[in-house]
Amino acid sequence: MTRYVYSLVRCVPDPRTGEFINVGAIVGDPATGDWAMRQVSNESRVRRLASASDLEVVHGFLARVGLEIDRCRAMLDKGESPDLEESWLQALFHDHRNIVQLSAPLPVIASDSGHALSMIFGNFIIDPEGASRKDLITKFAILASIRKAYEAAHIESSYWKPRAEVQVGRHVTSRVDFAIGNGRIVQLTQGWSFQRATVDDLSTQIKAWAYAIGRLRENEDARVISPDGRESTIEAGVEVEAVIAKPTTSAQIEVFQEASQVFEELNITVRDVGDAAEVGQRAAELLRG
Incomplete structure (x- = not known):
């Protein structure tokens, strides 16, 4: 389980009275870039309080936040480091004091952003239609399961190399979710969720990752660079694991x-x-090897 931060998004038609209705929530783990947003699926209750112009303001805000989160996720898909910090949510809270307002960011413990949003909606937001929907298993949920697996197997933290870079030859590089080893990498692990709302770019991402693994399998010169700059050796026969959420x-x-x-x-x-x-x-067995 991981620490997330969240804020409720509120529609406040008349800030002078302070009357509001919760219309959604923003949640994220700044360390991993697992940010998400959800809005109510049925706005009938919101329309009783808010005018059409009020709703336009709310929708515009939610759209802008959604674009920022999409941008952050796109960076992660490319292997880049996330750039949405907790200060981003704090700034949204401080800067919006009119029709759109946010609750002060608070922590919540969850396995991934989808789990966190389910808990937040269950406790603070009335959305009957959304209550029955089945949450998808996200990549972040898979990564949380992998971390839990390494912890349960008592793999020393110094042997973990999350979001390491595999460099093959002179020009081929690819990020991997986890590289495990002590100077010599014994296992690479990648999480893939096929339970995505859109899978247009998933095939491309898998092929790009697989190309680097394929070059590695052909015994080309390769190494692994951890985020802190430490270098480890890796061999063509290294064990590679793919942990997946099956398609539906x-x-x-x-x-x-x-x-x-x-x-x-x-x-x-x-x-x-x-x-x-x-x-x-299996990682523990390989390290004992």
Whole structure:
């Protein structure tokens, strides 16, 4: 479980009276970039209090926040470091005092942003239609499961290299979610959620990652650079794990089937997120090796 921060988003038609209604929530973990936003799926209660012009202001604000979160997630997908800090949410809280207002940011403990939003909506926001929806398993939920697996297997923190960079040859680089080793990498682990609302770019991301793994498998000169700049050796036969959330729609299944061929060709072990504990157990065996 991880510490997240959240704020409720409120519509305040007349700031003089202070009457408001919660219309959504913003939540995030600044350390990992796992930010998310959700708004009520049925605005009938909001419309009883707010005018059309009030709603336009609210929708504009939510759209801008959503674009910022999308930008942050796109950076993560490219292997770049997230840049939305807790101060970003604090600034939103301080800067919006009219029709749109935010509650003061508070911490919440959750496994991922989707879990956090479910708890927040369950406690603070009335949204009958949204209450019955099934939350998707996000990549961040998968990463949390992998971290838990390493902790349960008592892998020393100094052996963890989250978001490390694999450099193959002179020009090929790729980020990996976890590289495990002490000077020599014994395991690479990547999380993939096929339960995404849109999978348009997922296939491209998997192919780009797999290209680097393929070059590594061909025994090209390679190394792993951790975020703190430390370098580790890596061999062509290193064990590579893919922890996944299985697809549920036809579009997701199509991408998954294509990815499965890539995983098989590159001798990558595929595990369901429910079996993530096995990743930690295998890492412990390899380190004892």
